[in-house]
Amino acid sequence: MRFTAFLLCGNWHEAEDVMQSAFLKLYLAGPKLGDRSGLEPYLRQIVVRTFLAERRKVRWRREKLTDAPPEGLSSAAGAEDRLVVWQALTAVPARQRAVLVLRYWHDLSVEDTAAALKCSTGTVKSQSSKGLETLRRRLGPEFDHLRLEV
Template identity: 35%
Template sequence: MRKSRADEFMEFAAGRTGHLFRSACLLTSGDTHLAEDLVQETLGRMYALWGRMARIDNPSAYAQTVLVRTYLTQRRRRSSGERPLAELPESTSGRGDDPALRVALLDALARLAPKDRAVVVLRYWEDRSVEETAAAMNVSSAAVRTRSTRALARLREQLGGDLSELAAAV
């Protein structure tokens, strides 16, 4: 018996939601509520395109691209009612070995520009190539390399010796 499109999408969504959520958490510097919204928006857009997915070679990679572009679009038109916090709230997820390291890394990521953060997440969290990252962000490969170099330098500057001290404590 052939699966309906809705069943196929539900199977796809169930398999990709966790991965998309983890990426969204990194993009949003640990804001789980915004990450959930990004994943919902991404899955909604994917569902709208699901009938035409036969033309897309890798739906998982396409979903990741939709997630990053949705994040960048939301960052550009962020509501004036939103107020960034000076410090990250305490994490209640219970995941991870060292909360201090997690908070330090998320705080450092939060200080990066949205496009720089997207490059770091795609290149080093998602382990994508320069070309794949460029395609996901709709920029040139040179722009990805430049942003990557500058973002990593900024992260090193922000974390300095703190990162080695935090990592040693783990």
């Protein structure tokens, strides 16, 4: 979940703040949770909603790209591509970024993503399309080899 928060926020400090808020919300909801089997999807939903709520509260705050790579990257082939894609992801608006992270990082279906975000499947599809277009524009033609498809 911490990495999901990082993908959404773009930096580790904000991701940790989102995670702390999400765990607090999960703790407070704990007594009401009867079925503990769906805890991971529920926590993921809390993380995404907390991220989106923070973005709505502080509209004037914008993320800044840095030259420093995120912590914990492996030296495996393609690490540079992942770093560039992660940095480009910060240029995508918050709602579209949430859809992209759920759909393509967590491999959720359109229906599951819509349920997690409490929106229609059409909204998920349009936000995916717009988010991928923003990523394509940000990455440029040298990243056409990455399969960025709806």
